[in-house]
Amino acid sequence: MAEQETATAPEPAKAEEPPVIKVEGLVNKFGDFAVHDGLDLEVRRGEIIGVVGGSGTGKSVLMRSIIGLQYPTxxxxxxxxxxxxxxxxDQxxxxxxxxxxxxxxxxxxxTxxxxxxxxxxxKQFYPEIEEGLRKEIARYKVLLSGLPEEAIAKYPSELSGGMKKRAGLARALALDPELLFLDEPTAGLDPIGAAKFDRQTRELKETLGLTVFLITHDLDTLYEICDRVAVLADKQVIAVGTIPELLETKHPWIEEYFNGPRGRGARNTHNLKTLSASEQVW
Structure with missing residues (x-):
């Protein structure tokens, strides 16, 4: 008598993890002028999402709305x-x-x-932590940001532009966050400093398990570290996806941004780095 085959029940589909950030129907007005009108966006856990758009599209306003500094209409x-x-x-x-x-x-x-x-x-969120431990935590975060230990005692006026960015990063990491917001972190940095900041952002994301919401104009940053990119135009998020996906989007601003001289330059540089890395593996 032939043995009966035992049917294996299919594994139940895993529930999709809810987004870390969910924005629905966002409207931001200043007087009669609408910066956002029906904007939607979802940010996935563990990704670095780059937010781009022309001047006046409300990238920083969007971030401020998400962190509660801007009250949407x-x-x-x-x-x-x-x-x-x-x-x-309080809530x-x-x-x-x-x-x-x-x-x-x-x-x-x-000061x-x-x-x-x-x-x-x-001090604000954990006033019960005693001074010695608080200073030790601050020291660790300063070193984690890439600053030398002697920078701890310096005032902002004594720092270079790049050091100020890293000091701001150290403060942003003070509470061991799950979610990190970066507003133009490489603006004003020289190319070497910007590349180092990009690498550090990726390393912190991977080491600490961060989700990163990154506003930038830097095309090199988008190619080097962003998992997806959200494009703001026409008062909304008009597209979200990987850069190859966005390159297939037929929107005038997207086409000009990614296919203009700087966009082509960033893409070529990225492709050369990728090719060089693959050759080293072989």
């Missing part, structure tokens, strides 16, 4: 499973501990040293 925003829109500050405190922000230029407090700047969010 309409729309719904969730971050790390918590609603941000339409709730008071946002819990989720604010779980993200870090690097603003343009670093936004450091000029505080680098170490003291890093201590600010620790």
């Amino acid at each position: 309409a729309g719904h925003i969730e971050v790390l499973g918590r609603t941000i829109t339409g709730v008071d500050l 946002k405190i819990g989720v604010r501990r779980r993200w870090g922000v690097l603003f343009q230029g670093g936004a450091l407090f000029s 505080l040293t680098v170490g003291e700047n890093v201590e600010v969010p620790i």
Whole structure:
């Protein structure tokens, strides 16, 4: 008698992980002028998403809306499973501990040293931590940002532009965030400094398991470290995807941005690096 084959039940499909950031129907108006009108965006856990767009498309306004510094005219925003829109500050405190922000230029407090700047969010959210431990945490974050230890005692006026960025990064990492917001982090840096910052961002993302929301104009940054790119135009996010996917999108701004002289240059440089890396493997 032939043995019966035992049918194997198919494994149930895994539920898709909810987005870390979910923006629906966002409207931001200043007077009669609408910066965003019905903007939608989802950010996946563990990705570096680059946000690009022409001047005045509201990239920083979008970030400020997500972190609760800008009150939208309409729309719904969730971050790390918590609603941000339409709730008071006390309700946002819990989720604010779980993200870090690097603003343009670093936004450091000029009267505080680098170490003291890093201590600010620790004091704010964890006032029970004693001073010695707080200073040790600040020291570790400064070193993690790539600054030398002696920078801890320096004031912002004593730092170069690149060092200010790293000091701002150290402060953004102070609370061991799950989510990191970077607003034009390589703006004003020389090409070598910008490339180092890009590499460090990727390393921090992989080491710490971060999700990174990155506003940038830097095409090299997009090619080097971004998993996906969101394009703002016409008061909305008009496209989200990998760069090869965006290159297939027939929108005038996208075509000009990625296929202009600088876009072609960044793509060629990236392709050469990829080719060189594959040759080394072989």
